[in-house]
Amino acid sequence: MGAEESSKILQLGSVEPVRKVATSRYIDPEFLELEKERIFRRAWLVACRSSDLERSGAYRCLSYFDESVVIIRDQNGELRAFHNTCRHRGSKLLEGCGRVKEITCPYHGWRYDLDGSLNAVPKAEGFERLATSRMKLLPVRCESWGGFIWLNLDPKAPPLEQSLGAIKDELAPYRLDEMEAIERKTFRLSVNWKTMLENVTDYYHVPVVHGRSVGVHVDSGPDLTGFGDHTRQRLDIAAYEFRRWLDARCSRGGPYSDKQLRALHKYLIFPNLLMNALPYHLTVMQVFPVSTQQCDLHYGFYKRRGARGLERLRAYGTWVASRYILREDFQIIHRFQQGISTGRLKNQQLHAEEAATSHFHGAIDRWLRD
Template identity: 35%
Template sequence: MSLAQPVSELLEAVNRPLEDAHAMPPAVYTSPDFLACELESIFSREWICVGRSSGLPNVGDYLTYDLAGQPIVVLRGKDGQIRAFSNVCLHRMSTLVDGCGNKRLLVCPYHAWTYDLDGKLRGAPFMTRTTGFCKEDYALPQIRCEEWLGWIYITLDKDRPSLAPALAPLEELIAHYGVENYVECFRETHVWDTNWKVLAENFMESYHLPVCHAATVGGHSKLEEMECPPGLEAFNYHWITKEASLPMGNAHPDNTRLEGRWRKTTALITLYPSHLITLTPGYFWYLSLHPKGAGQVAIVFGGGLAPEFMADPRAEEYVATLKGLLDEVNAEDRGCTEKVFRGLSANAARPGHLSYLERPIYDFMHYIAERTAGFDRSAALAAE
């Protein structure tokens, strides 16, 4: 399948008005050519979330991430700053570190070339007879890295505008939660057998909660009270009132920031392209997605507690309860989203109408069309 078919079908879909909106066409999810376009026009250029700064509390703490085929290491330096570097040795080009952990130095596992936490080459065994070699000429290429409300983002685009201005409207919307003070208590990586956009869309709508999550959180979500405002340029969001299925789903008694209905209101946020956040008065959790092929998605999954719950004597119990519930929720979502991708691959697959509860998917579709198919989103954004 060439790129022309999914692009043509996507442009037809985004030109429908909201009241007659359809889901994106199957080829947008299943075409390898469309995925290659996404890697070039989205993941090689956008800001991508890799975790929380509170998850790297100590000097030498690091995590690794593969962004559009580029291995990257993110670490906290001796000066306390978080930076990102190419995770590729400058000798014979082995990757340096895997997973996450703590290192005093970055030591290549192939020939033990050793780098300081600022990326500078510190040592290279048996190089004294190489007359052209000068240790000071070697330093790991730095990757752009920024923090926003406690999250860490990286981009391969040296000219990409800074993240904060585009997210200023969102920062204002959620300021009363104080999410910058929430503490990450767990971070994991997973791979599911579905397209990254299927999982993104699943996260950004609550229409599926009563069915897909009937055994967990579905019965606690009031869809009739859900608000789906129009999305903005860099994100979409919706609000939902929940009768908390967890003690920390509502605001802690010591929380004086939130009043009235905000003490039990949850924000569900999609920061384009692939950072997905559930923010409640007492806890948060998030996914950051990256395609591993049309039919697989690499997932960073993390979460934690608001400061009042972290200060509570029962904090460890709350973390364990939260993690247990979210593992069940993820298992339910995995089943649903993998079924969707199998369905998308069928010859009989056809996109149907969207519910008004799926408004964020309509906005996400416009973002994807802008980045991959040259769609002009400005008129739609201006009209809202």
């Protein structure tokens, strides 16, 4: 797609016109390298939940392709993120997750405070002119929102708030910071990272793949809205009597609009985060490429903290159903990837109910070009 065509869609509320997508995008290693470089190294990405790092000194290491980043809660309770690299000769500092009083390099023993300042160098007199006060660990952009910690590897990236735009206000009533996980699990899938994301926003397959599961609970086709690079999809949930009865007993009194109470809202926060939001539970899926035909899906199903009785039961019941639906999706996306990987088909033809996929590729185009 040309620059002119993709620049049409940046206004709030507009979505990308339905179009063709080249199948090489799912199998070409050069295209994947571009996606890593131009998208994943420049975009805001969820790293973990804020509750994962509650106490001072709690840390978590994350890998972004060949880079390692450590997020740590410092002695004043502030979150910090650093490249996981010693300022002496570059050794990796920490592994996995845990809790430390200070960061000690395993190679020659340089020690850093939790805010990243260098506080001790063994045999310091052996260095000529070592400006220890300036040798802090190299910072990585880090912000918190919605109970999530977000990282950005690009020092010049706009603030997270700007990147989320209007979607931030949309999601505010869901009080995401109050959600706590029923399950968090990582799946290694043999599909391109886009395959997984697109499938979750593709409504066209729902009656075929999920005809006997989720399909029967949805009243109408999706109502899609673009928020810059992000999208929101509304699926009205069948208003059968039992559901109304359940809603009346589970309402947590949040400032939800009627639509938020009666519909599932799917948000694709570009580039790789999906949220299925309802007032009572939340599904979060984040996808990272591993190779052209492999990705890691970080799946999380959340209920509201303190949920009791029916609301709690409903959250657990939906979680079990969600895992069943996920299995249906895993089967079909693996078949999709096998078919597309032959390279026989050059272009995909997208249906109106796959418009979120069109919009997503428009955003990819812009990020690769800009």
